[in-house]
Amino acid sequence: MDGDIVPWEKATIHVMTHSLHYGSAMFEGIRCYKTDRGTMIFRLDAHIKRLFRSAKIYEMEIPFTSEEIVKGIKSLIVANHIEECYIRPIVYYGSDEVGVNPKGNKVHVSVAMWPWLPYLGEDGLRKGVRCKISSWSRIDQRSLPTMAKAAANYANSILARTEAQKLGYDEAILLNTNGFVTEGTGENLFTVRDGVIVTPPLSAGILPGITRDSIIQLGRDMSYVVKERNISRGELLVSDEVFLSGTAAEVTPVREIDNDMIGSGSMGPTTEKIQRKFFEIVRGKDPKYFKWLEPLK
Numbered sequence: 001m002d003g004d005i006v007p008w009e010k011a012t013i014h015v016m017t018h019s020l021h022y023g024s025a026m027f028e029g030i031r032c033y034k035t036d037r038g039t040m041i042f043r044l045d046a047h048i049k050r051l052f053r054s055a056k057i058y059e060m061e062i063p064f065t066s067e068e069i070v071k072g073i074k075s076l077i078v079a080n081h082i083e084e085c086y087i088r089p090i091v092y093y094g095s096d097e098v099g100v101n102p103k104g105n106k107v108h109v110s111v112a113m114w115p116w117l118p119y120l121g122e123d124g125l126r127k128g129v130r131c132k133i134s135s136w137s138r139i140d141q142r143s144l145p146t147m148a149k150a151a152a153n154y155a156n157s158i159l160a161r162t163e164a165q166k167l168g169y170d171e172a173i174l175l176n177t178n179g180f181v182t183e184g185t186g187e188n189l190f191t192v193r194d195g196v197i198v199t200p201p202l203s204a205g206i207l208p209g210i211t212r213d214s215i216i217q218l219g220r221d222m223s224y225v226v227k228e229r230n231i232s233r234g235e236l237l238v239s240d241e242v243f244l245s246g247t248a249a250e251v252t253p254v255r256e257i258d259n260d261m262i263g264s265g266s267m268g269p270t271t272e273k274i275q276r277k278f279f280e281i282v283r284g285k286d287p288k289y290f291k292w293l294e295p296l297k
């Protein structure tokens with residue numbers, strides 16, 4: 001917390017923290033994986049860059065440099081003796097002043113980490129998950145910028161995910177206010193039809209996912225045609241394959257949407273190849289992508 005290593009139970013903040021009241025926190029979700037060359041952090045630079053961009057959108061001045069935050073994350077992994085974990089940096093306003101305008105509050109930076117299994121379950125990773133098209137629309141970009149990974153955006157995700165799980169689904173897929181597909185509540189979305197991989201563009205109102213960016217690159221390296229364009233709800237249902245991507249969810253196939261089977265109802269061949277390559281890369285098995293792995297020292 002602000003540069004100090006604090007025991008988990010002592011890592012507390014005041015109840016009047018601005019970001020608790022108004023959602024004015026920016027955060028990241030990063031994973032590190034065990035490899036033959038030791039623990040490696042996946043695309044750390046890209047995550048830190050996104051954190052600073054999120055803060056810029058909200059005119060939030062982070063009182064540490066990227067290098068200092070990187071150093072803090074690495075030393076915390078070492079101090080915790082963790083080989084594989086999920087890393088959660090968060091930038092938030094303190095409790096100096098009450099009121100919506102945050103400017104009178106100090107900006108704080110904390111990093112937490114914990115071992116986290118695949119977010120949509122081991123079973124989901126292998127067999128696919130069941131999704132519901134949410135009755136909630138994805139936040140309109142005239143209201144909140146989806147480019148920023150801001151805590152406030154997750155109120156929209158909470159509504160959609162709670163609804164989906166209450167109705168027995170694993171995850172929600174949100175359409176935007178124009179009816180186009182955007183993303184899951186914490187994952188980007190891809191479809192495969194006739195061998196072509198398609199994912200919604202940033203302009204659809206999605207978080208610029210780092211896993212998404214990695215899949216676009218590795219998909220093209222694997223000679224797939226990968227397109228960023230709008231996807232309609234109907235097109236989604238006639239896809240041969242659908243999968244979700246994210247730091248927490250990694251590469252998770254979708255086997256059903258609103259009780260309609262997608263493709264054969266199990267992980268499709270393209271998803272399987274992308275998923276296999278993704279895990280090879282993060283576990284340091286493909287030298288071509290060593291550039292995406294950040295060692296602890």
Ligand SMILES: Cc1ncc(COP(=O)(O)O)c(C=O)c1O
Pocket residue numbers: 029157183184185186187188206207208209210211212245246247248
């Ligand atoms: C709404 C949303 N979309 C997409 C993603 C995937 O982004 P990334 O691959 O950078 O984890 C996340 C997770 O961070 C998210 O919360």
